[in-house]
Amino acid sequence: MSTYKVNIPAGPLWSNDDAKEKAPKVAAAHQGTWTGQWTTVVESEMSVIEVELNTKNNGKNEFKTLVLAGPLWSNDEAQKIGPAIAASYGAEFTGQWKTITEGVMSVIEILYKY
Numbered sequence: 001m002s003t004y005k006v007n008i009p010a011g012p013l014w015s016n017d018d019a020k021e022k023a024p025k026v027a028a029a030h031q032g033t034w035t036g037q038w039t040t041v042v043e044s045e046m047s048v049i050e051v052e053l054n055t056k057n058n059g060k061n062e063f064k065t066l067v068l069a070g071p072l073w074s075n076d077e078a079q080k081i082g083p084a085i086a087a088s089y090g091a092e093f094t095g096q097w098k099t100i101t102e103g104v105m106s107v108i109e110i111l112y113k114y
Contacts, residue, residue, distance in 0.1 A: 002055040005035060013038055013047035023049040031057050031090050031114060057090055059114040064094065072097060072106035086110040 010026045013019045019038045027034040030051055037050035069085050072078045075097075082093035089110055096109035 003052050004055065005050055005052050007039075007048040008032075008051050010038070010047050010049045012045055013040065013049075019047070019049065027051040031112075053090060057113050061114050063112045063114070064109055065112070066107040067110055069097065069106045069108045071104055072099065072108075078106070078108065082108045 008026060008030060010019075010023060013022060023034040023038060026049055030053065032051035032053040035050040035052055038047055040047045067085065067089060069078070069081065072081065078097040079095065082095070082097060085108055086093035089112075091110035091112045094109040094111050097106055099106045
């Protein structure tokens with residue numbers, strides 16, 4: 001299975017010991033593995049950790065949830081954009097969506113496999 005690395009926000013990390021405590025859990029929440037790398041991007045406010053992810057998540061367990069998708073204007077647009085948004089979460093788009101604030105915000109349903 002192929003993997004890739006990304007930086008994920010982890011809130012402020014104050015030291016390497018702090019990163020060693022928090023980063024593995026943040027990585028696991030994204031179904032990834034912390035590489036041991038981290039950096040502060042906004043002093044006292046935000047750090048990022050490097051996480052290695054699989055290109056496709058598999059498993060016998062599943063979880064569906066809704067995520068923000070920006071304004072979606074039609075089912076055709078949702079079906080076109082939904083898979084890319086789901087992929088950004090390491091999940092699959094189920095095809096379901098709805099507008100939650102007209103002209104402002106929609107949500108899509110995504111499926112995690114783990």
